[in-house]
Amino acid sequence: MRKAPRQERSRATVDVIVEAATRVLARRGWARFTTNEIAAVAGVSVGSLYQYFPDKLAIAEAIRQRHLDEVLAALSAADDESGALPLGERVGRFVDGVIAAHSIDQALHRVLVDEVPLAARSACPEFEAEYQRRYRVLVATSTGGSAASNGADSADTAARVLSAAVEGAVHAAARRGDLATPALRTELVRLVLAYLRDRQQARE
Amino acid sequence: MRKAPRQERSRATVDVIVEAATRVLARRGWARFTTNEIAAVAGVSVGSLYQYFPDKLAIAEAIRQRHLDEVLAALSAADDESGALPLGERVGRFVDGVIAAHSIDQALHRVLVDEVPLAARSACPEFEAEYQRRYRVLVATSTGGSAASNGADSADTAARVLSAAVEGAVHAAARRGDLATPALRTELVRLVLAYLRDRQQARE
Amino acid sequence: MRKAPRQERSRATVDVIVEAATRVLARRGWARFTTNEIAAVAGVSVGSLYQYFPDKLAIAEAIRQRHLDEVLAALSAADDESGALPLGERVGRFVDGVIAAHSIDQALHRVLVDEVPLAARSACPEFEAEYQRRYRVLVATSTGGSAASNGADSADTAARVLSAAVEGAVHAAARRGDLATPALRTELVRLVLAYLRDRQQARE
Amino acid sequence: MRKAPRQERSRATVDVIVEAATRVLARRGWARFTTNEIAAVAGVSVGSLYQYFPDKLAIAEAIRQRHLDEVLAALSAADDESGALPLGERVGRFVDGVIAAHSIDQALHRVLVDEVPLAARSACPEFEAEYQRRYRVLVATSTGGSAASNGADSADTAARVLSAAVEGAVHAAARRGDLATPALRTELVRLVLAYLRDRQQARE
């Protein structure tokens, strides 16, 4: 951001802009994400956009930030305090969280992931890290708590494969509009559980 | 195509254009896939582009056609004639095929799948169908040949989830440049096998 | 118009654009009526054109509107309040009006009528109708007021033939630069009067 | 023309080109009168066009020439050998000739007159002269044969006004598709006769 909004009015203006920009990006896609339309929808002038954002990409970045925060919140809400539950139950809640996270503004999510250029996407390592961490925790607890002998490295790969696999399946379902289908949850839980149990056995 | 190249010179030009356009699309993405740069990279004039292609999208379509053909070929080559092998072996070859398929110009693949607008992906459904079929066959043979009682529908969902999961994991690895890592193959095989066996057990 | 000019500066810009565009259209014709030349002549950038007009045709439409208004004004000014005069006098004034109307930027007029495509002439029918009405009134009053037995239809044809004939003669003179020649007026008055009187006699 | 076609085959090629170009010009208008389409319709290559014509305008000029020849022929055919007839009869035949002349390929005529740029149109003075001559003859014979005292100049203006008027009326009718309407002929004959007789009386 070019300038921190000092006064309350300014903070409100920034919110209005991001709100409007979000709607434009979700509805029209990156190619029709034009500063003039954002300003028009927000009810401010183009000049005001550039008061707070150095360029168009910065607005997209703000949108992404906000969206990812919401996604993390949804993810956390579902499997909170599930540490003591049996693995089957934990995985169920975890999958619910992932599905819930992807149910937030799917149109926006798709545009953000597929269309907004790398410059704006690459700058979210904290989110990726945090997201990945959940998978690593799941993998770690499933194989008996703390990282064992040859664990760390293998567990990392496992977490990565698992997360990418689950993300892929959920994204595909989202694209088909099948996120709410119970079969999706069933099969995902099966996939994750089967994989984790197989790794458990392999370690014994 | 707007015009069939009749002379040898023009056939060469078309090749040069598609080659150059492929590089531009892979490097710059759809948003920077401009006719002027394609022409410059190809070392021809814009006019020559429009001599053979009605518009920019048609060039992308030609690129896609060529690429998807190569991908299917790589996929087929790996698990050819694996029908009689034990499941573990079959899954291993299958995963090899998928990894091989994604080793072909994955930057291009991502752009083609994520950025190029739908209109240019018109022939994609056939590819998608053919691609999906491989997964369905794998799922079907793992559960004992022909579709049993409640089989067909459930098998379809399973194939879909499995393919999306494997694709997701492979795409993520490709993005990281980890396609050749042996651990990727190991874990993917484990994932697929564990899932398929779990489904087998559930049916008994 | 795409946007109403709110500030005074922009109102001036619109005027400058229309003025410049008028000169370009009259001088170069529709085929060379290019946005870049309009902008250059107006001393503004192309962008400013599109700030106020959705496309090139809309500029032509604005030019036409302005021009036709001026033409109708010139036409009206000459034969105003000539209702009670003898026919010879009325026809004289009428011809004066027509000649005056065609003395206004006739190069522009020709281009507007002959070259600018139909879409931009959308409001033309109203003008044509108003223009024709003058001829119909002249024909009607010359044959004794209200439409007699077989009057209406025949009067319409007569008005059409008369207007097309007068317009043709005046256009040709304009093309030759002879609009101000007294002989033109004399002969036109003779033509109209002779025709109207002949029709009068035929009705008795 | 760039090159006189020496051999018979060449003359045939030129004919084919002009024929095709005429159809393209009449159907598509000047704006879509493209050399590539002409060549395609003619079944020759663009190169061949430039073998015989220096540029696009030259083709249009050839079309115009051919068309005007046909128009003059139609005009002549109608009032041939009418020298000894009474004025009413002569004018009738004359008007028939004009109407017949404008009935030839009206679409082409309109494009030729309205759209083809001046460079190609201005170069037909012989046609204009010949066309005008007919009107001058009509005017001259109506006022008693050879040019009298103050005749020459006045007769010239009269011929010019008369021709432009008749042309205007006929063009307008052509545009409306009313060329064949009997009322058109009736009123035109009346217009011409009334005018000529009025001039006769004025000279006495």
Added chain:
DNA sequence: CATGAATGAGCGTTCATTCAT
């Protein structure tokens, strides 16, 4: 002579960005 592949200036139009008010 005929071909048609190749050219490239030029078109209409868009939109991120600036800056005088």
Added chain:
DNA sequence: GATGAATGAACGCTCATTCAT
């Protein structure tokens, strides 16, 4: 701070014309 008029580089695309074959 806020405005919105102004900018102009860049886009996709056309088509008259040339020239190697």
